[in-house]
Amino acid sequence: MMNLAEIISKLWNTYRKSxxxxxxxxxxxxxxINETSQKHGxxxxxxxxxxxxxxxxxxKSxxxxxxxxxxxEELDALVSVITERGEMIxxxxxxxVGMAFIYLVALFDAFLTDAFAAVLIERPEALKSKKQLTYDKILELQQKGELVEFMARREINELSYKSMADQSDYYKAKFNxxxxxxxxxxxxxxxxRARRNLLVHNNGVVNDIYIEAVKQTKYNLGDRVEITFDYWNKCKERLNSVANFVHKSIIEKFVKENS
Structure with a gap:
């Protein structure tokens, strides 16, 4: 069975590889895509x-x-098909890039969820709260040896539906x-996170939720957000920096201090 350091390092390496x-x-x-577009051109x-x-x-000779x-008539039809196909390409x-951006954020979210859940499983005393379980559920999980893991994942999964600001506050308060x-x-x-939510839930169109969350934005209500490769790459670098920081912080705070 892997210890906390091994679990966190494996999660980090999997995230980097992905x-x-x-x-x-x-x-x-x-x-x-570029090659296909040139052929159609x-x-x-x-x-x-x-x-x-x-x-x-x-x-080519x-x-x-x-x-x-x-x-x-046939030539016109062929031109129409090729033109339409070219526009599609x-x-x-x-x-x-839009789909890759959604997946990138999903990878980051999964890393945070799994990493902090691993800490809670290692430190079950941090799970103290007023949340309740039925006796039947407790007995079922206790028999399987999954009580602590269930409680840890439930708490972290519930957190994942909250705003990024709320999540950040939780990580600071619970794990320092x-x-x-x-x-x-x-x-x-x-x-x-707000731009990802627009793509998933609102077809990329800026709404009140985005405007309220992102205080300084170039977009207006009803605009469609852009996901360029440069933006995607910048997001990847930022999320990688945060994930690496979380990886190192957990090792520093919850592994080294006990060694």
């Missing part, structure tokens, strides 16, 4: 020239070609770990 894989996935997929340009009666030459006869980068000491402003974490 964010690295996510970054590689985005970069590789973007390259594929070349096809669309050839069709445009044919439509206008211009000659079309192959870019060794490229195999075929000839096909199309009516004007043009949306892929935005969709890709202040997320702001990571070097990342709490306001930045609040904005990241």
């Amino acid at each position: 964010t690295w894989e996510l970054t590689a996935f985005i970069e590789d997929t973007q390259r594929s 070349r096809i669309a340009e050839k069709l445009r020239k044919v439509r206008q009666g211009e000659s079309v030459e192959n870019e 060794d490229e195999k070609t075929i000839s096909i006869e199309l009516s004007e 043009g949306e892929y980068p935005r969709l890709l 770990i202040n997320l702001a000491d990571s070097g990342v402003y709490l306001a930045a974490l609040i904005e990241i």
